[in-house]
Amino acid sequence: VARAGEFDLIARYFAPLAAGAPGAFGLRDDAAAIEVAPGRRLVATADALVAGVHFMVGDAPGDIAAKMLRVNLSDLAAMGAEPRAYLMTLALPESVDDDWLAAFASELSAEQNRFGITLIGGDTVATSGPLTLSVTALGEAETVLRRDGARAGDTVFASGTIGDAALGLALLNDPSAAWTRALAAGDADHLIARYRRPEPRLRLGQRLIGLAGAAIDVSDGLVADLGHICEVSRLGARLRAADAPLSPAARRALQADPSLRNTVLAGGDDYELLFTAPPDKTEAVATLAADIALALTPIGDIVAGEGVTVLDETGAPIHLNQTGYRHF
Amino acid sequence: VARAGEFDLIARYFAPLAAGAPGAFGLRDDAAAIEVAPGRRLVATADALVAGVHFMVGDAPGDIAAKMLRVNLSDLAAMGAEPRAYLMTLALPESVDDDWLAAFASELSAEQNRFGITLIGGDTVATSGPLTLSVTALGEAETVLRRDGARAGDTVFASGTIGDAALGLALLNDPSAAWTRALAAGDADHLIARYRRPEPRLRLGQRLIGLAGAAIDVSDGLVADLGHICEVSRLGARLRAADAPLSPAARRALQADPSLRNTVLAGGDDYELLFTAPPDKTEAVATLAADIALALTPIGDIVAGEGVTVLDETGAPIHLNQTGYRHF
Numbered sequence: 001v002a003r004a005g006e007f008d009l010i011a012r013y014f015a016p017l018a019a020g021a022p023g024a025f026g027l028r029d030d031a032a033a034i035e036v037a038p039g040r041r042l043v044a045t046a047d048a049l050v051a052g053v054h055f056m057v058g059d060a061p062g063d064i065a066a067k068m069l070r071v072n073l074s075d076l077a078a079m080g081a082e083p084r085a086y087l088m089t090l091a092l093p094e095s096v097d098d099d100w101l102a103a104f105a106s107e108l109s110a111e112q113n114r115f116g117i118t119l120i121g122g123d124t125v126a127t128s129g130p131l132t133l134s135v136t137a138l139g140e141a142e143t144v145l146r147r148d149g150a151r152a153g154d155t156v157f158a159s160g161t162i163g164d165a166a167l168g169l170a171l172l173n174d175p176s177a178a179w180t181r182a183l184a185a186g187d188a189d190h191l192i193a194r195y196r197r198p199e200p201r202l203r204l205g206q207r208l209i210g211l212a213g214a215a216i217d218v219s220d221g222l223v224a225d226l227g228h229i230c231e232v233s234r235l236g237a238r239l240r241a242a243d244a245p246l247s248p249a250a251r252r253a254l255q256a257d258p259s260l261r262n263t264v265l266a267g268g269d270d271y272e273l274l275f276t277a278p279p280d281k282t283e284a285v286a287t288l289a290a291d292i293a294l295a296l297t298p299i300g301d302i303v304a305g306e307g308v309t310v311l312d313e314t315g316a317p318i319h320l321n322q323t324g325y326r327h328f
Numbered sequence: 329v330a331r332a333g334e335f336d337l338i339a340r341y342f343a344p345l346a347a348g349a350p351g352a353f354g355l356r357d358d359a360a361a362i363e364v365a366p367g368r369r370l371v372a373t374a375d376a377l378v379a380g381v382h383f384m385v386g387d388a389p390g391d392i393a394a395k396m397l398r399v400n401l402s403d404l405a406a407m408g409a410e411p412r413a414y415l416m417t418l419a420l421p422e423s424v425d426d427d428w429l430a431a432f433a434s435e436l437s438a439e440q441n442r443f444g445i446t447l448i449g450g451d452t453v454a455t456s457g458p459l460t461l462s463v464t465a466l467g468e469a470e471t472v473l474r475r476d477g478a479r480a481g482d483t484v485f486a487s488g489t490i491g492d493a494a495l496g497l498a499l500l501n502d503p504s505a506a507w508t509r510a511l512a513a514g515d516a517d518h519l520i521a522r523y524r525r526p527e528p529r530l531r532l533g534q535r536l537i538g539l540a541g542a543a544i545d546v547s548d549g550l551v552a553d554l555g556h557i558c559e560v561s562r563l564g565a566r567l568r569a570a571d572a573p574l575s576p577a578a579r580r581a582l583q584a585d586p587s588l589r590n591t592v593l594a595g596g597d598d599y600e601l602l603f604t605a606p607p608d609k610t611e612a613v614a615t616l617a618a619d620i621a622l623a624l625t626p627i628g629d630i631v632a633g634e635g636v637t638v639l640d641e642t643g644a645p646i647h648l649n650q651t652g653y654r655h656f
Contacts, residue, residue: 023369025474025475025476028475028476028556028559028560029407029474029475029476029560030373030403030404030406030407030475030544030545031371031372031373031403031404031406031407031409031465031467031472032371032372032373033369033370033371033372033407033469033472034369034370034371034372035369035370036364036369036370038366041351041361041362041363041364042361042362042363042364042370042466043359043360043361043362044359044360044361044362044413044415044448044449044464044466045358045359045360045415045449046415046416046417046449046450046451046462046464047417047451048417048418048419048451048452048453048462049453050419050453050454050455050456050457052456053453053454053455053456054453075358075359076358076359078358078359079357079358079359079361081359085372087372087373087374087464088374089374089375089376089462090376091376091378091419091460120372121372121373121374122374123374123375123376123462124376125376125377125378125381125382126378126381127378127381127457127458127460128378128380128381128457128458129378129455129456129457129458129460130455130456130457132419132455132457132460134374134376134417134451134462136372136374136415136449136464137359138370138372139359141361144359144361146353146357147353147356147357147358148353148356148357216358217358228356231356232356232357
């Protein structure tokens with residue numbers, strides 16, 4: 001057989017990932033127990049990833065493992081929570097063999113160390129369909145950042161740079177597109193790495209508590225995710241397209257093909273944080289950016305009304321072809 | 329279109345299920361927040377179910393919803409935890425339409441009310457494969473029941489009746505098997521209901537804290553699950569086959585076809601609790617059984633050594649053909 005039975009598979013690949021959490025009982029019990037520090041709340045989020053939809057069937061198992069965890073940790077970051085542990089269910093097609101599982105588990109181990117989290121439970125089942133992963137990430141926080149805390153007059157900030165992941169995906173889908181010839185050495189790797197290994201902005205999220213009104217991570221796309229804040233805050237927003245923070249690679253891509261602006265503003269998967277703060281916090285935001293060595297760029301404003309208006313450098317509204325990732 | 333987009337689908341079917349948990353933020357935020365009472369621990373468990381593996385493709389959506397939740401609640405029961413909330417990810421094939429989702433959500437709502445739990449998060453994605461469900465159930469407890477607390481000399485108890493679910497499944501797979509002619513009116517419905525709607529023994533689990541040494545829920549099969557207790561407790565067990573508590577329906581089935589004893593002892597899916605207690609707790613166990621109106625039957629003993637020895641009514645060892653559900 002190319003693959004161990006369920007119990008062997010758990011013992012071999014997954015139980016070692018639970019070694020850091022005594023309450024996981026070595027994945028040999030019915031459930032796991034977690035202590036939540038007094039005065040703190042548990043924060044929980046879940047995501048599912050399907051081969052052929054959320055990642056490519058031939059993607060390296062390590063890349064899949066890393067992205068699966070980081071996407072969930074990004075949700076905790078957007079709540080300002082400190083990550084603690086995760087549960088994972090795997091529906092495995094026959095094509096997934098021991099080599100695949102070993103590489104997958106090895107990267108999970110590296111990612112756990114990087115982010116200070118531990119596997120505490122899950123389930124492994126067989127499927128006749130594509131590889132399907134589901135993760136529930138657990139964290140804790142005293143208070144959480146919400147999406148619905150925006151106020152009219154707030155400034156909208158984005159962390160890091162926007163659009164890299166969408167350009168990385170465009171590059172993977174069409175490696176010989178004309179605009180790729182304008183890239184400098186290392187640009188393509190940078191864009192693809194941003195798509196494959198997004199950086200959950202955990203430190204930023206925790207520091208935004210008490211500072212940000214509303215926060216969300218950029219997963220569906222800059223415009224769509226700002227739209228989510230607007231919708232639940234029952235307000236509108238103006239987004240200055242020219243102020244969206246771009247990496248040097250993204251700047252070169254846009255110079256070569258200005259139509260990529262749509263990809264940058266509407267594409268998702270950056271997992272940067274988008275947040276609002278009242279004008280009197282502008283200085284505190286700048287101090288925080290310097291503290292954590294991460295750009296926090298003002299890109300727009302919250303206004304009365306509804307929906308996101310995207311403005312070009314002259315202040316004229318732009319119509320985007322597609323404002324965000326469609327889940328179906 | 330036969331199905332709403334992801335956001336509509338969440339708003340229509342799933343957000344109402346989160347109404348009871350303020351920390352779920354109407355499923356409109358990045359994650360949910362849960363307060364854990366001081367001195368209590370959070371207990372977490374996850375299970376995945378795949379159409380064609382864990383349930384039949386044509387099963388009623390309400391039956392799938394109920395079984396999905398109950399299987400997870402049973403894991404909380406086996407830890408002695410009180411259920412609080414759950415997160416759910418759904419990978420939906422195109423064949424799942426709005427009618428299916430409406431029936432599924434409606435049963436989730438009824439089950440939530442029955443068990444006092446609330447949906448607090450999740451994800452809904454498309455798949456080219458079979459319907460795949462993953463649930464993480466969260467509960468809380470002061471201390472938890474473990475699998476590794478058995479001691480030599482302990483008595484092994486089983487709650488309720490054993491084997492009904494496996495016989496129900498056998499009946500669904502072969503409705504005209506010879507033994508089914510020996511069933512009385514209502515027996516077939518009883519056996520199938522036990523397979524489709526197992527009763528998580530939550531009250532029992534919570535009351536076993538301080539009483540039971542080790543506990544597990546019977547999901548893989550009576551012998552296999554007792555084997556799990558033995559393995560992690562580093563002990564053996566003797567199981568008296570004739571003492572396994574049977575429903576009247578199961579008794580009639582075994583009378584008609586004694587070879588079904590294997591199905592009863594090795595089949596899974598009963599979701600009764602199997603637990604050990606020292607001899608000086610026998611009376612307390614009997615009092616508890618009367619208190620919660622649930623049979624708690626002594627069926628064997630924990631002994632030095634390893635593995636489960638199944639004994640017939642004369643005390644001679646029996647060899648079973650298959651000792652538990654194979655996950656692959």
